[in-house]
Amino acid sequence: AQSVTQLGSHVSVSEGALVLLRCNYSSSVPPYLFWYVQYPNQGLQLLLKYTTGATLVKGINGFEAEFKKSETSFHLTKPSAHMSDAAEYFCAVSGRQGAQKLVFGQGTRLTINP
Amino acid sequence: EAGVAQSPRYKIIEKRQSVAFWCNPISGHATLYWYQQILGQGPKLLIQFQNNGVVDDSQLPKDRFSAERLKGVDSTLKIQPAKLEDSAVYLCASSLDFVGDGYTFGSGTRLTVV
Numbered sequence: 001a002q003s004v005t006q007l008g009s010h011v012s013v014s015e016g017a018l019v020l021l022r023c024n025y026s027s028s029v030p031p032y033l034f035w036y037v038q039y040p041n042q043g044l045q046l047l048l049k050y051t052t053g054a055t056l057v058k059g060i061n062g063f064e065a066e067f068k069k070s071e072t073s074f075h076l077t078k079p080s081a082h083m084s085d086a087a088e089y090f091c092a093v094s095g096r097q098g099a100q101k102l103v104f105g106q107g108t109r110l111t112i113n114p
Numbered sequence: 115e116a117g118v119a120q121s122p123r124y125k126i127i128e129k130r131q132s133v134a135f136w137c138n139p140i141s142g143h144a145t146l147y148w149y150q151q152i153l154g155q156g157p158k159l160l161i162q163f164q165n166n167g168v169v170d171d172s173q174l175p176k177d178r179f180s181a182e183r184l185k186g187v188d189s190t191l192k193i194q195p196a197k198l199e200d201s202a203v204y205l206c207a208s209s210l211d212f213v214g215d216g217y218t219f220g221s222g223t224r225l226t227v228v
Binding site: 009032034036041042043044045046049051090092094100101102103104105106107 | 118147154155156157158159162170205207213214216217218219220221222224
């Protein structure tokens with residue numbers, strides 16, 4: 001079974017600083033990996049995903065993530081934080097076969113300091 | 115493209131009462147999911163439908179929760195009787211057959227059991 005661990009339930013950065021949100025996965029075979037963002041009182045919105053091909057994937061709002069098989073990681077980064085990036089971020093994993101379903105991490109709350 | 119519609123947005127009930135949530139997925143999406151998101155946690159899958167058949171309901175508390183998907187389109191999730199620990203946001207999501215496309219989530223129903 002797949003699982004993900006998000007390191008740090010709360011991350012705080014200054015506006016303009018680098019954003020780094022950590023995600024490690026557990027899977028016996030290379031999985032599909034996703035990052036979702038959730039703003040207050042809203043559903044989850046897909047930021048980016050890795051399914052196959054290039055290991056560095058770019059998403060919306062300037063975010064990107066790199067799939068590193070050797071480290072079983074899929075960390076999310078953004079070079080320069082904006083106030084509008086303040087939200088909850090979830091890493092998720094899915095198997096490639098069978099009854100595919102997303103398994104989510106616990107989430108990381110990102111706070112942006114002016 | 116219309117998104118995933120959910121209703122109601124908010125619901126407050128007393129313990130031991132019953133409640134139902136409704137979801138209308140994106141047109142053409144064969145797969146529908148119900149997730150439970152407890153405050154401070156990542157979403158947890160309750161049930162997954164493929165058209166109108168259940169694919170995975172292993173984490174659905176079947177003594178009190180039930181769900182159906184009529185004609186492979188709309189879905190309802192019911193809780194009867196509700197417990198205090200059922201207080202959460204209930205998220206509906208839908209996807210095409212291929213999970214690598216990611217899910218589209220609705221805005222959720224926030225349930226408070228008092």
